Every structure is written in C-alpha cells, then in structure tokens.
Amino acid sequence: GVQMRLLSAAVLVWQLTGVIAARRHHAHHGRHVVRPGQGPRDQGLTANVDSLEKDLEKSAARTIHQMSHTAELPRELEDIMRAAKDTFLPRWSIGWESFLKAVGTVAFGFAWFGVYFRSVYTSDRSGSLQRWKEDLDSTPLASHQFGGMAPDMIFVFHHPNYEYADGKQEVRFRSIERILVPEVECPFRRLKELMDQAARSGKSLYQRVRRSIRCLATSDEVGSPGGALVTKNCVRKALLKDLHEALPEWGFDLSVFSSIDNDELFVCVTLLHKKAIDYFLSKNNVQLPLNPDIVSRLGIGQDPDDPGCSPPSMPYDTSLVSQLKDQGVLDAADESELYKSWAGTGKETVVSSQECIRIIWNEVLGVLDPVAAVEEGVLVTFYPVHNPAHVAQLQASWASWRRLLDMSFIQPVPLLKEYFGSRIAFVFAWNGHYCKALLSLVVIAVLQEVTLAVCDAFFGVRVLKHEQVVGFSAVLVVWVKIAANLWCREQGFFLELWNLRRHQSMRTMRPQFQGHPAPSSVDANLTERQFPRELAACRRAVTFCATVFFCGVVAAVVGLWMLIFEGKMGIFSSVMLSLQIKVFEAIFSKLVQVMTDYENHQYSDQYHDSLLWKLFLLNFVNNYCPFFCITVRHAWMGTCKDNGNHCIHILNRQLTFTLCILCMCSIAQMLLQTAKVRFSLWWEAYQVKKQTGKPMPPRYHIEEQAKYAVISEQVQVQHMMTIVTALGFVLLFGGLSAMVVPVCFIVIAVQLRAFAVLLVTDAQRTFPEESDGIGNWARCVDFLMAVGVVYSGILLVVFGELFKGAQLLAKMTVLMAFCLSAAIIWWILDLACPGTDPDAALLCKRREYVARMVAKAAGAAKLQEATQESRASVAGDYGEAIREEAWCEIPQLQALRRTRRTPTRTLSVHFS
Structure with a gap:
C-alpha cells in the first residue's frame, strides 16, 4: 500500500545519504596522495576508507533489492500477528461490538469525571463558617461556665458517703501498683502508704480470709491503721485526697461538686492561670498558630480568606511579643495580638481547650494510670468536657440529621481539628471526600441501570445481551485512581495546614504500657518504661497467628454455608450470611482487644495500627470471601448456564440482598448507641423518682456527660472499618453489579452523619490525638484497589460472553492485558491528576516567608x-x-x- 511505499522510499533515502557521505569522506582523504616517505598509518587510513565505501555500496544494493519485495511485508506482519494470536489467544476472537460499547462507556466516564471534579467537587479546606451563617445566627450559644466553673477535664469518684456493694472488698498490692506509674517519684502519699500496707498484708490466702471475716464481724474500718486489709473504700478516698492536693501544686484550678443523686463526686480540672499557661507552653515547646492579622501588620500581601494563606505556627515566646511591640508591629504587649485568641469559646487566652486537655492529660499520665484506676473500680470515669460554644457551632453546621440531605458533603474540617484533634478530623475529611467522589459514580450507575431498564421495557431492545458490564469495570478503574489522588492532595494540604509533619516527636506514651524502668534513650540520666523488642515481636507473632486461625475458621464456615445453600441462593441465604458476618464481627471485636492489649504497645498510634490490621484482615475474609467462593466454585465446576448469565445473576442477587441487610444493620447499630445513652439517662431519672417520690431535678450538661458513650480507640477503628468495607464492595464488585454503588453510598453517607451526631450529642469528648493523615487506611484502600482490578479481570475471562470455549492460555493472556491496561491508565492519571498538591508547597513557602518577616521585625x-x-x-x-x-x-x-x-x-x- 501507500504506507509501505513511503517506508521503502525513506529507507532508500537513508541508505543513499550514507553512500554520499562516505564518498565525500573518501574524496576528502583522497586528495592526499601517497608520496614517498608517507607513513604506514596514512596508508592504512586510505585502505579503511576504500573498504568502508565498498561495504556501503553492498549494503545499499542489498537494501534496494529488498525494497523490490515490499509488497510482501504486510503479509509477513499479518502472519506474525496471526502466529502470536494462535500462540497466546487460541480459539478466541474479540467482539468488536462489546469492545466499542466498553470504550464508549469509559469515554463517557472520563468526560463526566472531568466535569464533576472540576466544577462540582468542593474541598473542605476553608475554615470559614460563612456557608452556615443563617443556621449559626439562629442557634443560641450556650455559656461554657456554670457556677464559675469552666472545666477542661472531669474525674468522677465514688462518693465516700454512698454505700457501694464492693466498698469493703480487698484491694491487692498489684492492683494499686498498676494504678501508679512506677518509674517516677510518687506524689500520692496516701495511695503509696496503702500500697505498702497491701504488700505487707498479702501473705497468704488463708490469712487474708481470716482477717476479712474478723474485720467484717467487728465492723472495724478495714484498711485503717488498726486493720490489716486495704479495701476499695480506702483506696478511693486516698486517691481522691491525693489528686485533690496534687493538681493545684501542678498549676491547675480545681472545683468539686456532688452528683444529683449523691453517689458520685466530680473533680473539675481547669488550666486558667496565665503563669501556669506560660510555663506549660514553654515546657512543652507548643507551636501556636499566629493571629491572621499579623500578616497585614507586617505589610505582606496575602488574602486572609484563602486557606492557602494561613499564617504559620510558632513557639510560644513572650519576649517575641515585647520585641514586636517595641518595633510598632503590635499595638500592645499582648500575646493575643500575635497568637490566635480563643476568646468566645470559653478560653480567653491564646491556648485552646484542646491544648489545655492535652496538657492536663499528659501531667496526670506522668504519675497515674486513670484507665487502670477505672478497671480496678477505684475511679468511676474521666472525660474531657464538651465546650458548649463549639458544640453549638458543630450542631448548626455539621452534626445534624437534617444535613443528611446535603449532597455537597462540605464539612468544617478545620473546626473539627480544633475541637477533636487531627485523627478525628482526618477520618471525617476522608469520609466526606469519598461521599463526594461516590456521588459522581452513583450518577453513572443509576443512569446506566435506568437506560437499560427503559430500553428493555418500552422499546424491547436489550442493549447489553450479557449481564456483566465490562465498561463499568473500566470506569471503576478510572474513578478509583482519581478519587485516591484527590484525597492524597487533600491530605497533604491538611498536613501542611495543621503543621503535622513533626507529629512523631509529640507522641504520648500509653498509660497501659507495661515495662521495666531503664535509662531513657533520649536522656540517660532519666528512667522510662521499656519493653524488650524480642519479646514484643514474639507477642505480635502469636497474635498474628491467632488472627489467621480465626480467619481460617471464618472461611471454613463460609464453605459450610456454600454447601448448605448450594443452588438455593436467595433472601434466606442472604439473611443467614449477614447474621454470620455480624456474629463473627461481634466475637472478634472482643478477641481483638485482648490480643492488642497483650501486644503491649507503647504509643497510641502503634495500638491504633495493630487494631486496624487485625480488623481489616478479618473483615476482608468475613465480608468478601463468600462472593469469592461463589465465583471460584462456579468457575471450577463449570455450572454456569446461558453463557455465564446464570452465575452472574446469582452473584448479583446474593450481593444485592446481603448488602441491603448489612446496610440496615450498620444504620441500626449507630442508632442503637444513641438510644442506649438516652435510655441510661432516663433509667437513672426513673430510679431517683422511684426512691424519692419526686422528679429528678434538672441535670446540667457537664454532669450528664458522665453517662455518655465512650469513643474508645476500638470504636474509632470500627467506624472507619465500616466505611472501608463498604468502599471495598464498590471496588471489588462494582463492575459486577452497578447497583452496589448507590447502596454503599448510602452506608457511607449515613455513617458520616450518624457518627457526627453521636460524637457531639451522645458521646464523651474524645482526647485529641494527632495523626499524619489516615495512615495505614490508605494502604488498605490501595490493596482493595489492586484486588478489585484482578477480580474484575477474573470475572471478565471466566463469565464473559467473549470467552465461551476459550482456552486457559487465552484467558490468562487477557487477564494480564486487563491488569496491565489498568496500570497504564493509573500511570496516565498520575501524570494528569498527580497526588501531590502544589497548593501545599505554596502554603509552606508563604508560611516560611511570614515566619522570616516576623523574625526580621522582632x-x-x-x-x-x-x-x-x-x-x-x-x-x-x-x-x-x-x-x-x-x-x-x-x-x-x-x-x-x-x-x-x-x-x-x-x-x-x-x-x-
């Protein structure tokens, strides 16, 4: 053809050009004739030139001869392609109609995602609440103070005048030792004396029983100097007195009040005095955000409403304030003019309530383990106090059931970070991001299903003759990479915005960590608890084997379920499968806490990651294994009918039923937690009325929080696991059934609002934990992405209409080509929509510039x-x-x- 003639001409021109160049080279050297006395080197050069010219002439002649047979080249290429196809794709031919439909779906997906993520998608970077101004104006802001108290934390003790059933139980030496931190000088004098007394009295079981009977028979105060045993009443009183004496010496303000039914004492702790605040901020080298006005005062041209122009955080330094005042940058030597002020939120200083909670908690953890005190029955509970001003803002803008219909899913993420800490903020930012991203996929899924149904019902045209939708699997490949890269950009920006690049140096040791006092690796003059690394590795190996064994048991039960309901997949089998999933989740939630505590992690983020991997492994097997088994069984036994439509229909129906049931269970589980808190408050009021004959007086908010739900580490991980599991159904089975997408979207959206309402209205305030993004959750999502691509390829070659009767080699070749195509698409998307955000780098530069200008002015x-x-x-x-x-x-x-x-x-x- 024309193309082959053009190719032949190009090769001929290239060969002739070489010949001409060689002749010119030879002519240039030929002017130097050999004269007598000419060296052998020059003679050899002339001979080499002649040889080169002859070789080029032969090569040109051979090329010209081969060019005369260019008409055979297309046929040779065709033979090569046919041989490759027969080798790698035996007995298989592509269906161009299905291929074109898939390409059209992918093209539509690309265009729609480009429009949606550029025009509709909105990030949560802005810290402004202007979007919810009307709701905020209509919401009355409650006062943070009551009776002159604005506590940051509350420790709830058993009231000494109330007769508890376990008050006279003996407390062992190990129990008191577990409450106190061993490697520091104990400031709790009374508790230390009781621990020594318990060590002396704990001789033998027989002697302890005799002393207990004698003390109870004589009604003596057990644990008093005249008694021999140490009881819970004594330990409770001692801890209450010691803590009440120690906290003011540490610089905190205290106030105490009795509960409304006089069975508990509430010790309220507040960080209020300026000198104490200055001391703790300097001691902990706290980085405080600068006042946004400082940028304009320095004459820097930055937009204060742009999140990318947020001022930096700098160490607290009173001398810096004085220097800027002397230079006229500040109007007064007031820290609130340089640093961000928290006036109006219960704190009239430059330190937020979140930072006050962190300071109090770290000081208490230095000598006391409150978690162990609660487990030993010495302390009722402890909790950070909700800030009514912030709670009102969160309820008006975020934590409300009516926000469930807000399809923008915009959240005040910076406000969440200021109130709950970065870990909770990242969880909700990730949750909201995937709600927004899934909304774009829901549009394609619903549009596809509606179009197919309309064409089939009204026009009698079946657009897709096969139930499997190859094009939607390819759309998922594109969507999941775009969503992942956009989240990486959001996460990188928030890490820079919240100054979290150094969070590893701010980690706090868990109070439950057990170890032996040893010289500190930071300062050898100090001692700290340490645990042998080899023993810790052995414990992790044991818990890993236990987790794998439990997953094996789950897989075996799934196989039993397959045998029981063979060929009878329907609503009843889906109900049984859902019940089985929930039962295994409940059992493992108890086991995983025991196993993770046994591993004895030193820091909170290590404990969090260990919980994460165990629960993820169990949930992967528990939720996805049944559908993998259905696929493998039908593929292995060859029981599919109607060109694979029968197997696809079974998978589709079973998946839809099970997902709907799990969706309802997840929503009911979140609502049950709220109902449990409300019922406990009602029950206590009912008991007071029953005993006194009068209605219980109004209970104030700071006391009511003692009955709220506790959002522990495991609860946070389980909440995130529910979202990741729902997202995994989309990534793994979205190509199989497009209706999986809207069902999972409902689960993730409801989970976001339900957990938000629970955190603000019915749960104790969480301790502010720092985190570098979502951490290992990103690796879990990446793993699901990779498995989803492979599983979609397996479905394509096992049940695809195009592969009926194809040999195994052809199926494996197409599977590898499908995975390779996904990798190429992801590589292209990494170039078009990279995971690194230039706005984060620009924010870093702007902050460095502002910090230099502050230092220059000072x-x-x-x-x-x-x-x-x-x-x-x-x-x-x-x-x-x-x-x-x-x-x-x-x-x-x-x-x-x-x-x-x-x-x-x-x-x-x-x-x-």
Whole structure:
C-alpha cells in the first residue's frame, strides 16, 4: 500500500545519504596522495576508507533489492500477528461490538469525571463558617461556665458517703501498683502508704480470709491503721485526697461538686492561670498558630480568606511579643495580638481547650494510670468536657440529621481539628471526600441501570445481551485512581495546614504500657518504661497467628454455608450470611482487644495500627470471601448456564440482598448507641423518682456527660472499618453489579452523619490525638484497589460472553492485558491528576516567608545596635581615609593593631 511505499522510499533515502557521505569522506582523504616517505598509518587510513565505501555500496544494493519485495511485508506482519494470536489467544476472537460499547462507556466516564471534579467537587479546606451563617445566627450559644466553673477535664469518684456493694472488698498490692506509674517519684502519699500496707498484708490466702471475716464481724474500718486489709473504700478516698492536693501544686484550678443523686463526686480540672499557661507552653515547646492579622501588620500581601494563606505556627515566646511591640508591629504587649485568641469559646487566652486537655492529660499520665484506676473500680470515669460554644457551632453546621440531605458533603474540617484533634478530623475529611467522589459514580450507575431498564421495557431492545458490564469495570478503574489522588492532595494540604509533619516527636506514651524502668534513650540520666523488642515481636507473632486461625475458621464456615445453600441462593441465604458476618464481627471485636492489649504497645498510634490490621484482615475474609467462593466454585465446576448469565445473576442477587441487610444493620447499630445513652439517662431519672417520690431535678450538661458513650480507640477503628468495607464492595464488585454503588453510598453517607451526631450529642469528648493523615487506611484502600482490578479481570475471562470455549492460555493472556491496561491508565492519571498538591508547597513557602518577616521585625532593634557598633568600628578602621581617598594611609597587615578580637582570633582562642 501507500504506507509501505513511503517506508521503502525513506529507507532508500537513508541508505543513499550514507553512500554520499562516505564518498565525500573518501574524496576528502583522497586528495592526499601517497608520496614517498608517507607513513604506514596514512596508508592504512586510505585502505579503511576504500573498504568502508565498498561495504556501503553492498549494503545499499542489498537494501534496494529488498525494497523490490515490499509488497510482501504486510503479509509477513499479518502472519506474525496471526502466529502470536494462535500462540497466546487460541480459539478466541474479540467482539468488536462489546469492545466499542466498553470504550464508549469509559469515554463517557472520563468526560463526566472531568466535569464533576472540576466544577462540582468542593474541598473542605476553608475554615470559614460563612456557608452556615443563617443556621449559626439562629442557634443560641450556650455559656461554657456554670457556677464559675469552666472545666477542661472531669474525674468522677465514688462518693465516700454512698454505700457501694464492693466498698469493703480487698484491694491487692498489684492492683494499686498498676494504678501508679512506677518509674517516677510518687506524689500520692496516701495511695503509696496503702500500697505498702497491701504488700505487707498479702501473705497468704488463708490469712487474708481470716482477717476479712474478723474485720467484717467487728465492723472495724478495714484498711485503717488498726486493720490489716486495704479495701476499695480506702483506696478511693486516698486517691481522691491525693489528686485533690496534687493538681493545684501542678498549676491547675480545681472545683468539686456532688452528683444529683449523691453517689458520685466530680473533680473539675481547669488550666486558667496565665503563669501556669506560660510555663506549660514553654515546657512543652507548643507551636501556636499566629493571629491572621499579623500578616497585614507586617505589610505582606496575602488574602486572609484563602486557606492557602494561613499564617504559620510558632513557639510560644513572650519576649517575641515585647520585641514586636517595641518595633510598632503590635499595638500592645499582648500575646493575643500575635497568637490566635480563643476568646468566645470559653478560653480567653491564646491556648485552646484542646491544648489545655492535652496538657492536663499528659501531667496526670506522668504519675497515674486513670484507665487502670477505672478497671480496678477505684475511679468511676474521666472525660474531657464538651465546650458548649463549639458544640453549638458543630450542631448548626455539621452534626445534624437534617444535613443528611446535603449532597455537597462540605464539612468544617478545620473546626473539627480544633475541637477533636487531627485523627478525628482526618477520618471525617476522608469520609466526606469519598461521599463526594461516590456521588459522581452513583450518577453513572443509576443512569446506566435506568437506560437499560427503559430500553428493555418500552422499546424491547436489550442493549447489553450479557449481564456483566465490562465498561463499568473500566470506569471503576478510572474513578478509583482519581478519587485516591484527590484525597492524597487533600491530605497533604491538611498536613501542611495543621503543621503535622513533626507529629512523631509529640507522641504520648500509653498509660497501659507495661515495662521495666531503664535509662531513657533520649536522656540517660532519666528512667522510662521499656519493653524488650524480642519479646514484643514474639507477642505480635502469636497474635498474628491467632488472627489467621480465626480467619481460617471464618472461611471454613463460609464453605459450610456454600454447601448448605448450594443452588438455593436467595433472601434466606442472604439473611443467614449477614447474621454470620455480624456474629463473627461481634466475637472478634472482643478477641481483638485482648490480643492488642497483650501486644503491649507503647504509643497510641502503634495500638491504633495493630487494631486496624487485625480488623481489616478479618473483615476482608468475613465480608468478601463468600462472593469469592461463589465465583471460584462456579468457575471450577463449570455450572454456569446461558453463557455465564446464570452465575452472574446469582452473584448479583446474593450481593444485592446481603448488602441491603448489612446496610440496615450498620444504620441500626449507630442508632442503637444513641438510644442506649438516652435510655441510661432516663433509667437513672426513673430510679431517683422511684426512691424519692419526686422528679429528678434538672441535670446540667457537664454532669450528664458522665453517662455518655465512650469513643474508645476500638470504636474509632470500627467506624472507619465500616466505611472501608463498604468502599471495598464498590471496588471489588462494582463492575459486577452497578447497583452496589448507590447502596454503599448510602452506608457511607449515613455513617458520616450518624457518627457526627453521636460524637457531639451522645458521646464523651474524645482526647485529641494527632495523626499524619489516615495512615495505614490508605494502604488498605490501595490493596482493595489492586484486588478489585484482578477480580474484575477474573470475572471478565471466566463469565464473559467473549470467552465461551476459550482456552486457559487465552484467558490468562487477557487477564494480564486487563491488569496491565489498568496500570497504564493509573500511570496516565498520575501524570494528569498527580497526588501531590502544589497548593501545599505554596502554603509552606508563604508560611516560611511570614515566619522570616516576623523574625526580621522582632530583630530590627538588635540590627540597629549592631549597625551602630559596626559604624563605630569602621570609623576606627581608617574609614576617614577611605572617604577622603587617602589610600596611602591604609597600612599593611603587619602594621595593623593586634589588640582587637576579630572573629578569627576569637575562634583561635576558643579552641586553643
């Protein structure tokens, strides 16, 4: 054809060009004739040129001869392609109609995603609440103070005058030792004495029983100096007295009140005094965000409403405030003019309530393990106190059931970080991001299903003759990479915005961590609890084997379920499968806590990651294994009918039924937690009314929080696991059934609002934990993405209409081509929509510039002093001679005065 002739002409021109160049080279050297006396080197060069010319002539002649047979080249290429197809794709031919439909679906998906993520999708970076201004204006802001109290934390003790059933039980030495931190000097004098007394009294079981009977028979105060045993009543009183004495010595304010039914004492702890705040901020080297007004005061042109122009965080330094005041940058030597003020939220200082909670908690953890105290029955509970001003803002803008219909899913993520900490903020930011991303996929899924149904019902046209939708699987490949990269950009921006690049250095040791006192790796003069690494690795290996064994049991039960309901998949089998999934989840939720506690993790993030991997492994097997088994069984036994439609229909129906049941269970589980809290409050009020005959007086918010649900580490991981599991159904089975997408979207959207309402209205405030993004959850999602691509390819080659009767080699070839195509698409999307955000880098540059300008303004006075000293020094160093151009008056180096301490001389003296 024309293409082959053009190719032949191009090769011929290239060969002729080579011949001409060789002739010119030979002619150039041929002008130098061999004369007598010419060296052998020159003669050899001439011979080489002649040989090169002959070789080129032969090559050109051979090429011209081969060009005369170019008409056979297309046939040779066709033979090669046919041989490759027969080798790698035996007995298989592509269906161009299905291929074109898949390409059209992917093209539509690309176009729709481009429009949606550029025009509709909105990030949660803005810290402004202007979007919810009407709701905020209509919401009354409650006062944070009650009776002069605005506590940051509350410790709830058993009331000494209330008769508890376990009050006279003996407390062992190990129990008290578990409450106190061993490697520090204990400031709790009374508790220390009781621990020593318990150590002396714990001789034998027989003696302890005799002493208990004697003390109970004589009604003596057990644990008193005259008694021998230490009871819970004694330990409770001692801890209450010691903590009440120690907290004011540490710089905290205290207030105490009794519960409304007089069975508990509430010890309220507040960080209020300025000197104490200054001490803790300097001691902990706390980075405080600067006041946004400081940027304009320095004359820097940045938009204060742009999240990418957020001012940096700097260490708390009162001298810096004074220096900026002297330079006229600040109007007064007030820290709130330099640092962000928290006025209006219960804190009239530059330290937030979140930072106050963190300071109090770290100081208490230095000598006491409150978690162990609660487990031993010495302490009722403890909790950070909700801030009514922030709660009102969150309820108006975020934590409300009516926000469930808000399809924008925009959240005040910076406000969540300020109130709950970065870990909770990242969880909700990730949850909201995938709600927004799934909304774009829901549109395609619903549009596809509606179009197919309309064409089939009204026009009698079956657009897709096969139930499997190859094009939607390819659309999923595109969507999941775009969503993942966009989240990486959001996460990177928030990490920079919240100054979390250094969070590893701010980790706090878990109070439950057990170890032996040993010299600290940071300061050898100090001691800290340490645990042998080899023993920790052995414990992790044991728990890993236990987790794998439990997953094997789950897989075996799934196989039994397959045998029981063979060929009878329907609603009843889906109900049984859902019940089985929930039962195994409940059992493993108890086991995983025991196993993770047994591993004895030192830091909270390590404990969190260990919980994460165990629960993810169990949920992967428990939720997805049944559908994998259905696929493998039908593929292995070859029981599919109607070109695979029968198997696809079974998978589709079973998946839809099971997902709907699991969706309802997840929603009911979240609502049950709220109902449980409400019921406990009602029940206590009912008991008070039953005993006194009068209605219980109104209970105030700070006391009511003692009955709220506790959002533990495991609850947080389980909440995130529910979302990741639902997303996994989309990634794994979305190509099989497009209706999986809207069902999972409902689960994720309801989970977001339900957990938000629970956190703000019916749960105790969580301790602020720092986190570098979503951490290992991203690896879990990446794993699901990879498995989803492979499983979609397996479905394509096992049940696809195009592969009926194809050999195994052809199926494996197409499977590898499908996975390779997905990898290429992801590589292209990484170039078009990278996971790194240039706005984060720009924010870093802007913050560095603002920090330099602050330092420059603060050091202006020192620069002026140095300038004056330098001018005086220059005046004595022949400055007049230089100005008058009297160059002859400048002496040589040997004649200069040697009494002045130059920098070089100073260093030489220092190192001598």
